[in-house]
Amino acid sequence: MFMENKFCPFQIMHGFNNLFMFMYALLFVQLLALTYQPVLGQQGDGVVVTKSDYQALRAFKRELIDFNGVLRSWNDSGYGACSGGWAGIKCVKGQVIAIQLPWKRLGGRISEKIGQLQALRKLSLHDNVLAGPVPWSLGFLRNLRGVYLFHNRLSGSIPPSIGNCPLLQTLDLSNNSLTGTIPSSLANSTKLFRLNLSFNSLSGTIPPSLTKSPSLTILALQHNNLSGSVPSTWGTGAGNRSYLLAILTLDHNLISGTIPSSLSKLGFLEEISVNNNQITGTIPNELGGLTRLQKLDLSNNAINGSFPSSFSNLSSLVSLNLEGNRLDNHIPEGLDRLQNLSVLNLRKNNFSGHIPASIGNISGIYQVDLSENKFSGEIPASLGSLANLTSFNVSHNNLSGPVPSLLSKKFNSSSFVGNLQLCGYSTSTPCSSPPPQILPSPPTRPLKKKHHHKLSTKDIILIAAGALLAVLLLLCCILLVCLVRKRSASKGKNDKTVKQAAAGSTDKAAPATTGVEYGGEAGGKLVHFDGPFVFTADDLLCATAEIMGKSTYGTAYKATLEEGNQVAVKRLREKTTKGQKEFETEAAALGKIRHPNLLALRAYYLGPKGEKLLVFDYMPNGSLASFLHARGPETIIDWPTRMNIAIGVTRGLCHLHNQENIIHGNLTSSNILLDEQTNGHIADFGLSRLMTAAANTNVIATAGTLGYNAPELSKAKKSTTKTDVYSLGVIILELLTGKSPGEPMNGMDLPQWVASIVKEEWTNEVFDLELMRDVPTIGDVLLNTLKLSLHCVDPSPAARPEAQQVLHQLEEIQQPEANVGSAEEGTEEVPPPSTTD
Structure with missing residues (x-):
């Protein structure tokens, strides 16, 4: 008992020690579990990443070069990887479903460990500087739906294993340095609807297997080294399938052979582009059955034969380019059925015969190039009535006769040179006046010996009548010319002068800002x-005077005064303006408005018969619309110039809204005018105050057809500051994309088209190709400007910013050092209107 009692305290202590050690060990395990919980992968809370995915992401990071520190948030513990803490990562139930890191200046290479992310649906690393190959392990990802690796420096060949992804919908590897052939196995991805391998160095032929895909909607293979012929197996897959291919771009390759007639089986085709290849043969007449086709570009090949008569059935066609081929014969007259046609380019062929007068019935056409052919005869007068025509060229043909006056005044001599018998298009090529029509004398009879022939009374009367008729005809011509000139002066028609009007005071005292009145004998x-x-x-x-354009407000002219000074004159349409007293009051108010980005009203003239002229500063570089869309291919507009225009226009709009309390209501690129330094000046502001209510409604309707109107104007019919901001957003999109808002884009307007492209992560397809060369240095600027413009065109007026906010953000984008705090945010991807997996 003693011994037991003696050792009892020790035994009790020993028991406590065991208990303590057990509790300590338990606590240690719990702490260890807590510390490594992300790696252990407790699933179900959507916050914690699984162990295998964590390891794959760590391996993925190790092979990247993070120039901007974007991946600093990818910590060593894995904490927050699935809760938004790790940049660009999205998870579901602890598994990574998306890696989205575009525009982050990431270098290095893509790890093959990415194949361990078994739940990955979306890989978006476009617009970086990634090198190395496309990972072969992507073919292990059974849930993969979208691969966006465009605009990098990837090399090597395209892994055939990618065809093992059964759910793959989009594969975009464009703008890299990929070589090798296109794997035919890509067609095994039966849900693939967008395949873009353009701007690489791929070789070999186009796999026929791709032509049988029922899901493929966009196939972009342009700018490679592809050879062989265009496959002839389009739409020949097994079963009664509906082939959805809408866009086929194969241009700038080494493709030869002929154009296959089987393309006509693709009833959803909207665009075919095979220009700059080595294609021969004729154009299949069957292509005329593609009623949805909007763009057909076969230029710069060696195609021969005639212009297919079936092309008159292409009712949806917007752009037709057959330049640089060997096509000949006449052009069919049925072209006027192509009422959606905007661009017609038949340059550098062997077309002959007359220019079809029916072209003049295509009201919306704005570019016609028929130069360097063998057309003969006169230029149809109907072409002069094409109000939207901004680019016209018929040079170097065999044309003859006078150039229609409206064409010669609208286009310079370069549009007509090289036609030896063509006249009237410049001061050096005047058309000669017709000679007097004198009736011929009776035939001379041989003189009889010793007898002189005497004219009979009938002969004398005929000669006298002929001479009198010739004189009368000459007098009528002179009188007609005088009447036309006089009428042109009073009606404001486009002629050689703004026109002889009231002779008045020659006093040239300096005018005051409040307005100085000059009267005239004729009451003007x-x-x-x-x-x-x-x-x-x-x-x-x-x-x-030289006509510059027409609008719903009236006709604009370039007027050169006697001393050589130039002004712009707008003649307002008759019966659309307010009464004279109210007109003068409003015009006086507009004449006081001055801002560097607003076109100044310098004077107005009221004619004795009610005509009204407004005089403005002349802008030598024309409108922004023509500057962007009517220039030659050799003219490049860089981003600083475009950004300067956008900021200038926004400053002008801010001044109108905040200082003048004026809503423009008709802001389009056509009424933004550019000076010598290409600074933007808003025109037509305040003109609504001079017009009747009916005329202003017509202005809103016209702007709507051009694509600048906010959606609420279809019902409200009343402009606001927010509708002006919407129009401003469209103009900024126009500067970014280089596209005209009036140009149909798969049934969408420009804002809808941009939003749809952004939603599908094809952001690089939005920007004008001229700007893509500078993406490595201005990518963030373009992206942030795009985000701002989409904000401006939000369908909800309340969601749009005010013009002052737009100006502030544009200035921050232009000078990023003024917005250092948001630099990281500025490199994020453009958020689409809605997101889908």
Whole structure:
């Protein structure tokens, strides 16, 4: 008992020690589990990443070069990887479903360990500087749906294993340095609808297996080294399948052979582009059955034969380019059935015969190039009535006769040179006046010996009548010319002068800002505001004039005054303006508005018969619309120039909204004018105050057809500051994309088209190709400007910013050092309108 009692305290202590050690060990295990919980992968809470995915992400990071520190958030513990703490990672139930790190300046290479992310649906690493091969292990990802690796420096060949991804919908490897052939196994991905391998160095032929895919909607293989012929097996897969291919771009390759007629089986085709290849043969007449086709570009090949008559059935066609081929024969007259046609380019072929007058019935066409062919005869007068025509060229043909006056005044001599018998298009090629029509004398009879022939009374009467008729015809011509010129002066028609009007005071005293009135004998009234020079009513009306364009407000002219100074004159449409007293009050208010980005109203003239002329500063670089869309391929517009225009226009709009309390209501690229330094000046502001309510409604409707109107205007019919901001957003999109808002884009307007491209992660397809060369240095700027413009065109007016906010953000984008705090945010991907897996 003693012994037991003696050792009892020790035994009790020993028991406590065991208990303590047990509790300590348990605590240690719990702490260890807590510390390594992310790696252990407790699933179900959507926050903790699984062990295998964590290891794959760590391996993925190790092979990248993080120039901007974007991956600093990828900590060593894995904590927060699935709760938004790790940049670019999205998870479901602890498994990574998306890696989205575009525009982050990531270098290095893509680890093959990415194949361990078994739940991965989306891999978006576009617009970085990644090198190395495309991982072969992507073929292990059975859930993969979208691969976006465009605009990197990837090399090597395309892994055939990618065809093992049964759910793959989009594969975009464009703008890399990939070589080798296109794997035919890609067609095994039966849900693949977008395949873009353009701008690489791929060789070999186009796999025929791709032509049988029932899901493929976009196939972009342009700018490679592909050879062989265009496959002839389109739409020949087994079963009664519906082939959905809408866009086929194979241009700038080494493709030869002929154009297959089997393309006509693809009833959903909207675009075919095979230009700059080595294609021969004729154009299949069957292509005329593609009623949804909007763009057909077969230029710069060696195609021969005739212009297919079936092309008159292409009712949806917007752009037809057959330049640089060997096509010949006549052009069919049925072209006027192509009422959606905007661009017709038949340059550098062997077409002959007359230019079809039916082209003049295509009201929306704005570009016609028929140069360097063998067309003969006169230029149809109907072409002069094309109000939207901004680019026209018929040079170097066999044309003859006078150029229609409206064409010769709208386009310079380069559009007509090289036609030896063509006249009237410049001062050096005048058309000669027709000679007097004198009736011929009776045939001379041989003189009889010793007898002289005497004219009979009938002969004398005929000769006298002929001479009198010739004189009368000459007098009628002179009188007709005088009447036309006089009528042109009073009606404001486009002629050689703004026109001889009221002879008035020759006083040229300096005008005041409040307006100085100059009267005239004919009852006209000229009111001056401040300006760089002054002129009288006679100076204005006798100035040489050249039509610049027409709008719903009226016709604009470039007027050159006697001393060589130039002004812009807008003749307002008759019966659309308010009464004279109210008109003068509003015009006086507009004449006081001055801002560097607003077109200044310098004077107005009221004619004796109610005509109204507004005089503005002349802008030598024309409108932004023509600057962007009517230039030659050799003219490049860089981003600083475009950004400067966007900021200038926004500053002008801010001034109108905040300082003048004016809503523009008709802001389009056509009424943004550019000076010598390509600074933007908003025109037509405040003109709504001069017009009747009916005229202003017509202005809103016209802007809507061009694609600049906010959606709410279809019902409200009343412009607001938010509808102006919407129009501004469209113009910024126009600067970013280089596309005209009036150009149909798969049935969508420009904002809808951009939003759809962004949603599908094809952001690089949005920007004008001219800007893509500078993406490595201005990628963030383009992306942030795109985000801002989409904000401006939000369908909800309340969601749009004010013009002042747009200006502030544009200035921050232009000078990023002023917004250092948001630099990381500025490199994020453009969020699409809605997201889908």
